[in-house]
Amino acid sequence: MMHKKAIAAFALLTFCCSTGASKDARDVVKDVARAMGAASVKSLQYSGSGIYSQFGQSYLPNGPYPRFYAKYSRVLDYEKELSREELVRTQFENPPRGGGGQPLYREARGVTFASESSAWGGSAVALTPYGWVKAAMAANPTMKSMTIKGKPITVVSFTLKDKYKISGYIDSQNLLEKVETWMPNPILGDTLIETTYLDYKDFGGAKFPTKIAQKLGGLPVLDLTVSDVQLNAPVSIEVPRAAPPAHVESQKIAEGVWYLAGTPDPNSMAVEFKDYVVLIESSVTEARALANIEEVKRLVPNKPIRYHVNSHHHSDHAAGLRAFVAEGSIIITHEMNKPFYEQVVLKSPHTLEPDKLSRNPKPAKFIWVKDKYVLSDGDRSLEIYAVPGAGHTANLLMSFLPKEKILFITDIFNQFGEARPNDPPPGIVSPYYAALGENLKRLNLDVQQLAPSHGKGVVSVELLRKALEGTVQAPTVTPPSGN
Numbered sequence: 001m002m003h004k005k006a007i008a009a010f011a012l013l014t015f016c017c018s019t020g021a022s023k024d025a026r027d028v029v030k031d032v033a034r035a036m037g038a039a040s041v042k043s044l045q046y047s048g049s050g051i052y053s054q055f056g057q058s059y060l061p062n063g064p065y066p067r068f069y070a071k072y073s074r075v076l077d078y079e080k081e082l083s084r085e086e087l088v089r090t091q092f093e094n095p096p097r098g099g100g101g102q103p104l105y106r107e108a109r110g111v112t113f114a115s116e117s118s119a120w121g122g123s124a125v126a127l128t129p130y131g132w133v134k135a136a137m138a139a140n141p142t143m144k145s146m147t148i149k150g151k152p153i154t155v156v157s158f159t160l161k162d163k164y165k166i167s168g169y170i171d172s173q174n175l176l177e178k179v180e181t182w183m184p185n186p187i188l189g190d191t192l193i194e195t196t197y198l199d200y201k202d203f204g205g206a207k208f209p210t211k212i213a214q215k216l217g218g219l220p221v222l223d224l225t226v227s228d229v230q231l232n233a234p235v236s237i238e239v240p241r242a243a244p245p246a247h248v249e250s251q252k253i254a255e256g257v258w259y260l261a262g263t264p265d266p267n268s269m270a271v272e273f274k275d276y277v278v279l280i281e282s283s284v285t286e287a288r289a290l291a292n293i294e295e296v297k298r299l300v301p302n303k304p305i306r307y308h309v310n311s312h313h314h315s316d317h318a319a320g321l322r323a324f325v326a327e328g329s330i331i332i333t334h335e336m337n338k339p340f341y342e343q344v345v346l347k348s349p350h351t352l353e354p355d356k357l358s359r360n361p362k363p364a365k366f367i368w369v370k371d372k373y374v375l376s377d378g379d380r381s382l383e384i385y386a387v388p389g390a391g392h393t394a395n396l397l398m399s400f401l402p403k404e405k406i407l408f409i410t411d412i413f414n415q416f417g418e419a420r421p422n423d424p425p426p427g428i429v430s431p432y433y434a435a436l437g438e439n440l441k442r443l444n445l446d447v448q449q450l451a452p453s454h455g456k457g458v459v460s461v462e463l464l465r466k467a468l469e470g471t472v473q474a475p476t477v478t479p480p481s482g483n
């Protein structure tokens, strides 16, 4: 008996005084919950300002994303696992360079929701400090210890919805310093998201970081200084209905030429040749690209889509690129895209959301364009030109039908049919529009109609001519107050 008691006492001693060796991942999560005051947090509102960089809208393929001044606010309902993020962007790049709606002459406001029906099932809530604690508590976490930059760090990992591996980096104060996970992306495949949380301060009993930085695919997207935090104020997040499925409505704009309008934006154009069809522009999603392909097969049932013209590498214009590789089409694109498309877009694993190409791998065929490339069957021809000098992107291509006098143009001339923050004030011409005007003059193209990728259909070239009657001027860049 004495012996047993001694063992029990020894065990107790070991337990009480161990330096963490006997702690398991769940204990670590409990320590983090205590240190951050997470248990009492049912809702959260925070706001701040900083720099936002627009994912997938770089000037150069694989280059850094264009920056904007940002005012940011977020509301989280942890009980319903809902999130609403609001971002107000103003022009930062000077001169304007890259996409994301530049050049912005006014504030651009955008709202993003996370819920069960949004991208990757609302798992975004689990990437926020208290959301991570709650998700880790409900999961089956594992842990490992490491030293990062001389500091001891405990990494606690778990799998959410049987799919997303989420890791939290815990410092010696039991504060969550970083959360990382992978999300599916149609261009980059499984894409790393890293969110860093630093400079925790006390806000009414709970600790929250005042510096938040996020990287997507290794490149910065957000650098925020938090100025206001409110815990457990009543919140009401009204999640909009899920987007309708991809849908195409084709408009015949000339014999054998169709403008493929529909949702989600942007749009495409199909051109029929003697033995094949050319489809210009992919889309913002694989689903829209597949809907475009299906519509072309309905319009021209007996001819293959032999060529796909890709205007540039931006996320809203190249997300369907892989669908065309799967279709067996030859991709016509700017030569600057070669390393990005061959080494990244075609090689990145797509395990989180397998697309058509990853399910049925096929080799890709490319035609790399430097200045000009012409497709012709002796009767019809399609001229594909590089558009230098447009600050939107260094590798933009436009497609011209000389006989029909129709120009398919992407991003430097849009017709959304509504006022946009990049509409210049009266008398001012956006430098992106001016670049288009200069290129049409340089190439001496007799354009009568413009088919804008962001648009509702073809418009007269007169619209561009009118827009160019003013002074070319980029917006004045002034940091918003509070930055």
Ligand SMILES: [Zn+2]
Pocket (backbone or CB within 6 Å): 099, 312, 314, 317, 392, 393, 411
């Ligand atoms: Zn673009």
